[in-house]
Amino acid sequence: MSARRLVMAWLGLMALGAAELAASFLPLPHAWRPLIIAPGVLMILIVAVTFMEVTEGPTIVRAFALAALFWLFILLALGAADPLTRTDYPTPQARVAPPAGA
Amino acid sequence: MPLARAIECTIMPSGAVRHDFQYATPAYQSQTAVAGMWLFLATEVLFFGGLILSWIYSRHWNPAGFDRGSQRASLAAGTVNTAILVTSSFAYALGLLRIREGDARGLVRCCAATLALGLAFLAVKFGIEWPDDFRRHLFPSDPDFGVQGPQQGGARLFYVFYFWGTGLHGLHMIIGVALLLWIMHRTRRGDFSKRYHTPVLVVGLYWSFVDIVWLTLYPLIYLIGRSA
Numbered sequence: 001m002s003a004r005r006l007v008m009a010w011l012g013l014m015a016l017g018a019a020e021l022a023a024s025f026l027p028l029p030h031a032w033r034p035l036i037i038a039p040g041v042l043m044i045l046i047v048a049v050t051f052m053e054v055t056e057g058p059t060i061v062r063a064f065a066l067a068a069l070f071w072l073f074i075l076l077a078l079g080a081a082d083p084l085t086r087t088d089y090p091t092p093q094a095r096v097a098p099p100a101g102a
Numbered sequence: 103m104p105l106a107r108a109i110e111c112t113i114m115p116s117g118a119v120r121h122d123f124q125y126a127t128p129a130y131q132s133q134t135a136v137a138g139m140w141l142f143l144a145t146e147v148l149f150f151g152g153l154i155l156s157w158i159y160s161r162h163w164n165p166a167g168f169d170r171g172s173q174r175a176s177l178a179a180g181t182v183n184t185a186i187l188v189t190s191s192f193a194y195a196l197g198l199l200r201i202r203e204g205d206a207r208g209l210v211r212c213c214a215a216t217l218a219l220g221l222a223f224l225a226v227k228f229g230i231e232w233p234d235d236f237r238r239h240l241f242p243s244d245p246d247f248g249v250q251g252p253q254q255g256g257a258r259l260f261y262v263f264y265f266w267g268t269g270l271h272g273l274h275m276i277i278g279v280a281l282l283l284w285i286m287h288r289t290r291r292g293d294f295s296k297r298y299h300t301p302v303l304v305v306g307l308y309w310s311f312v313d314i315v316w317l318t319l320y321p322l323i324y325l326i327g328r329s330a
Contacts, residue, residue: 014185030330036321037326043188047188064140071147075148
């Protein structure tokens with residue numbers, strides 16, 4: 001790891017941070033707004049590769065890192081499965097009464 | 103065995119590095135310490151994963167309330183803190199580079215810069231941003247909560263996530279600051295050299311991980327609901 005590479009990584013991180021901030025002001029549809037985190041994911045990758053040197057350590061390090069991501073995916077996928085797939089049906093009390101004369 | 107002992111080698115007067123008996127070589131002992139920290143960080147990923155899941159779940163049922171809450175959060179403080187934390191990780195990585203070249207004074211200088219940036223982050227978060235949130239009645243159990251109307255419940259949930267997320271992250275930062283002081287103390291004592299600096303490496307992994315946690319919290323708290 002050279003100082004030049006670290007400086008490039010820091011500049012990249014600042015640029016991606018600025019891009020993420022700018023993206024937050026875009027009038028995106030509600031369902032698309034979580035995509036604003038995309039530059040943040042790239043920032044996390046840069047930190048992991050350059051500052052934490054995940055690709056340069058022993059193999060077991062990469063195994064632990066991948067295992068962490070795998071179990072995080074399982075946690076989030078299973079945990080979010082219900083709210084993201086549930087269909088809500090209105091109760092009779094919640095239905096709006098039709099206007100008079102209709 | 104405490105972490106400090108597990109990553110310990112002994113530097114002999116000749117400059118050679120003596121390892122503990124259960125390891126074949128000093129390099130093997132160093133790799134084991136690094137792998138141990140990564141395993142710990144894997145458990146931390148799942149710890150913060152629960153927090154992220156709570157954000158997904160709560161925001162799904164209260165999207166407008168979460169957006170209202172996010173719009174009340176201090177974007178300036180969050181953005182400044184992001185730049186501070188990213189720069190602190192960069193400073194620490196430079197310090198690791200210095201000690202790999204045998205420059206212990208350079209490591210101390212970089213650690214001091216990292217420490218200053220870490221304290222600046224904590225000052226912005228707990229000295230400016232949180233008190234401002236309290237003044238604006240944004241604590242979730244505040245009877246005069248700062249968001250009124252139909253979105254109040256969702257906004258209160260957002261601030262439950264906000265205070266837990268930033269509080270737990272801040273706690274990790276405080277631990278990181280203590281570890282930085284420990285590294286600086288040991289470096290000044292002459293414990294680290296070009297040949298042996300495993301604790302410097304391990305603490306750097308922790309510090310960068312805390313940076314990654316913030317890079318995850320920043321968009322969830324300050325950005326996604328901003329222009330909704």
